[in-house]
Amino acid sequence: MGFTATIIGRPNVGKSTLFNRIIGKRVSIVDDKPGVTRDRIYGQVEWRDKKFTLVDTGGIEPGNEDIIFSKVLHQVELALESTDVIVFLVDGKEGLTPIDEDVAQILRKSKKPVILVVNKVDNFETQSETAFEYYKLGFGDPILISAAHGVNIGDLLDRIVGYIPDEEIAEYDEDVIKIAVVGRPNVGKSSLVNSILGEERVIVSDIPGTTRDAIDTLFEYQGKKMVLIDTAGLRRKSRVKEDIEFYSNLRAIGAIERSDVVLMVIDATSKIAEQDKKIAGLAHEEGKAMIIVVNKWDAVEKDDKTMNKYTEEIKEEFKFAEYAPVVFVSALTKKRVPKILELIEFVMNYYTFRVEKKILRELLDEAMTIVPPPVIKGKRLKIYDAEQIGIKPPTFSFLVNDPEILHFSYQRYLENKLREKFGFEGTPIFFKIKKKEKKK
Numbered sequence: 001m002g003f004t005a006t007i008i009g010r011p012n013v014g015k016s017t018l019f020n021r022i023i024g025k026r027v028s029i030v031d032d033k034p035g036v037t038r039d040r041i042y043g044q045v046e047w048r049d050k051k052f053t054l055v056d057t058g059g060i061e062p063g064n065e066d067i068i069f070s071k072v073l074h075q076v077e078l079a080l081e082s083t084d085v086i087v088f089l090v091d092g093k094e095g096l097t098p099i100d101e102d103v104a105q106i107l108r109k110s111k112k113p114v115i116l117v118v119n120k121v122d123n124f125e126t127q128s129e130t131a132f133e134y135y136k137l138g139f140g141d142p143i144l145i146s147a148a149h150g151v152n153i154g155d156l157l158d159r160i161v162g163y164i165p166d167e168e169i170a171e172y173d174e175d176v177i178k179i180a181v182v183g184r185p186n187v188g189k190s191s192l193v194n195s196i197l198g199e200e201r202v203i204v205s206d207i208p209g210t211t212r213d214a215i216d217t218l219f220e221y222q223g224k225k226m227v228l229i230d231t232a233g234l235r236r237k238s239r240v241k242e243d244i245e246f247y248s249n250l251r252a253i254g255a256i257e258r259s260d261v262v263l264m265v266i267d268a269t270s271k272i273a274e275q276d277k278k279i280a281g282l283a284h285e286e287g288k289a290m291i292i293v294v295n296k297w298d299a300v301e302k303d304d305k306t307m308n309k310y311t312e313e314i315k316e317e318f319k320f321a322e323y324a325p326v327v328f329v330s331a332l333t334k335k336r337v338p339k340i341l342e343l344i345e346f347v348m349n350y351y352t353f354r355v356e357k358k359i360l361r362e363l364l365d366e367a368m369t370i371v372p373p374p375v376i377k378g379k380r381l382k383i384y385d386a387e388q389i390g391i392k393p394p395t396f397s398f399l400v401n402d403p404e405i406l407h408f409s410y411q412r413y414l415e416n417k418l419r420e421k422f423g424f425e426g427t428p429i430f431f432k433i434k435k436k437e438k439k440k
Contacts, residue, residue, distance in 0.1 A: 347426025
């Protein structure tokens, strides 16, 4: 899952405000496509060339003291199980409470590093006086912040990334295709990885991945270097279903973040679950190429229409990722497993494809002739300039008279035209819309 920092604390100390303040600095997705379901409780942060996952454990509703404490305690247990660093947030206005002190007692017994953060500080000139009462918790110098106003957030981030060891980051050459194998528990991810690598591949090396529970396997396929980022199974079986989802989603984030291509593994023998869509949604929002791998196909009773019917169902459930090719495999019998490697090469070609500016302009002119740009409040959309500004995923910049007129539905139309002309199978397409400034 990569290096993880988790914010914990009792209700109303500003956990979500802090989370949003930090995550809000990394806004890379230009259009929110409908149908992408995502828990807004974790996000990727990059600070001083180091990346980590930040987890917010907000959502504990105030009740009586006993109920609050039991819920805070549950969040603490979750954090201790799954995180590398704990950001213990307290309220500088209210001061220490019995719940804060009870949580501190549990954290002192754990072996996880704890960063004590005092939020809602108004007067930073009297820092030493404000910090004094928090020293007795035994976590060293507290960091005094105002999450609402963004004060001292950099100091907190410095402290977090200080715990990330340098060897935590495995870097690969540009020509190495990085593949993340993700999916909910028990869909057969590990069997699939073994099956892929067992196809008489030349395994170059096993490299400890960015986490204590992932292994990166570097191998060659038809002369191309690839690395499989395999997220290990859960370290413990939790009694609570939500906890299992929490852990597996958290692991998926780190693997997705580092990959080029995501193999989204689903189980043919069970219905498509909300968690399947959440994990695929993460890959889409991160702008990764995606292949939907339907595993355990050998265990399904079928006729000549079953595959088409199942494909239609997948396209309907994963509407936001209609571009993702679907492959039906059995990790157990290894049937169609080689097809996955062919598809990886296939989608990588589109993931790194560039469209010449002249051809793009011609395509847009033709598209706008067939379906004229929208008119809102008497104002017609004008696209003055367009060019491809990035790959992985293909990203296009449009210079327009008014970004608000370029409605989502017309963006979707232009995206479909790009796909009709160039394919772009397996990859999302991102648009960046800029307003043309009038010359003064």
